[in-house]
Amino acid sequence: MAKKNLADWLKSAKHLEKEITNVILGQDNPIRLILISIFARGHVLLEGDVGVGKTTMLRAVARGIGGGYERIEGTIDLMPNDLIYHTYLGDDGKPHVDKGPVLRSGEDLSIFFFNEINRARPQVHSLMLRIMAEKTLSAFNKEYHFPHLVVFADRNQVEKEETFEIPSAARDRFMMEIPIVIPSDDKLMTDLIFDTKFHNADKLISQVEPDILNFNELNDVATEIQSNVDATQELEKYALNLWKATINPSSFNVKISDIDVKRLIISGSSPRGISMMMKCARVNAWMNNRSSVLPEDIHQIFHETIAHRLVFNPVYELRRTEIARELTTEIINKVSAH
Numbered sequence: 001m002a003k004k005n006l007a008d009w010l011k012s013a014k015h016l017e018k019e020i021t022n023v024i025l026g027q028d029n030p031i032r033l034i035l036i037s038i039f040a041r042g043h044v045l046l047e048g049d050v051g052v053g054k055t056t057m058l059r060a061v062a063r064g065i066g067g068g069y070e071r072i073e074g075t076i077d078l079m080p081n082d083l084i085y086h087t088y089l090g091d092d093g094k095p096h097v098d099k100g101p102v103l104r105s106g107e108d109l110s111i112f113f114f115n116e117i118n119r120a121r122p123q124v125h126s127l128m129l130r131i132m133a134e135k136t137l138s139a140f141n142k143e144y145h146f147p148h149l150v151v152f153a154d155r156n157q158v159e160k161e162e163t164f165e166i167p168s169a170a171r172d173r174f175m176m177e178i179p180i181v182i183p184s185d186d187k188l189m190t191d192l193i194f195d196t197k198f199h200n201a202d203k204l205i206s207q208v209e210p211d212i213l214n215f216n217e218l219n220d221v222a223t224e225i226q227s228n229v230d231a232t233q234e235l236e237k238y239a240l241n242l243w244k245a246t247i248n249p250s251s252f253n254v255k256i257s258d259i260d261v262k263r264l265i266i267s268g269s270s271p272r273g274i275s276m277m278m279k280c281a282r283v284n285a286w287m288n289n290r291s292s293v294l295p296e297d298i299h300q301i302f303h304e305t306i307a308h309r310l311v312f313n314p315v316y317e318l319r320r321t322e323i324a325r326e327l328t329t330e331i332i333n334k335v336s337a338h
Contacts, residue, residue: 068105
């Protein structure tokens with residue numbers, strides 16, 4: 001079969017997006033952002049309350065791209081080895097060892113979902129972050145590789161007891177943090193309550209056409225996208241100024257109500273963060289059938305790629321979600337694109 005070009009891949013990406021939005025109501029923007037992360041090959045934090053459809057959404061994406069989908073629940077007693085193997089007593093009364101969720105799909109592992117990652121201890125975070133960064137793991141006297149792996153993790157943001165917040169250096173490893181909220185449209189909310197087809201997640205997911213994308217070709221496609229979507233010098237200057245504004249917002253006259261902006265930021269975006277922002281902007285341009293990045297491509301992904309990297313003065317941490325949204329919006333409004 002002839003190799004697909006970027007135009008064919010774009011058709012497949014749009015097809016998958018339509019399949020998922022047909023079964024996941026009112027989450028068009030998060031679905032687009034998740035697909036951007038898939039094509040930018042970056043790991044993602046998901047932000048949202050319980051029961052908003054994060055797991056269903058990821059299972060639908062996994063069905064559409066193929067490869068192995070694995071999931072683990074963060075708990076206070078979870079140990080690093082629980083990611084790698086689990087032991088049990090067999091019918092023969094003898095102990096047995098099985099591969100854990102990270103190893104079960106082998107090299108075909110495509111999407112790994114770490115639910116409530118902040119309930120797990122820092123030692124578990126450390127192992128997960130190493131797997132994310134290196135895409136390898138040594139276990140059972142063997143080296144395992146995960147070339148196609150994208151990790152999604154969500155945090156329990158309601159309960160604070162027995163949780164271990166992910167430090168800023170670890171958050172910086174995630175390409176995006178995507179908010180997923182309950183739809184505000186009355187019609188959509190009514191459908192979610194009364195249309196019984198939305199009450200059976202397994203049946204919903206089975207309606208998504210399988211293997212629309214080839215998971216084991218996505219790395220090559222991602223490289224092609226980054227190589228074929230360019231950025232003008234003017235846009236490069238704009239991206240640089242956005243970066244500077246995350247470090248010193250007051251120098252761009254950025255103001256937030258009831259907050260001393262000069263005291264707000266301890267650390268702005270990292271170079272990794274701005275690099276990931278541009279990766280996502282290129283994918284967004286490609287998904288809009290453009291060969292060059294526009295300021296609006298950055299606007300589409302700016303909050304999701306930058307907000308979780310900012311280190312705030314501890315005085316403001318409890319209001320992080322609200323302040324970060326206002327700050328990124330104000331930076332976009334104040335930094336000139338021309």
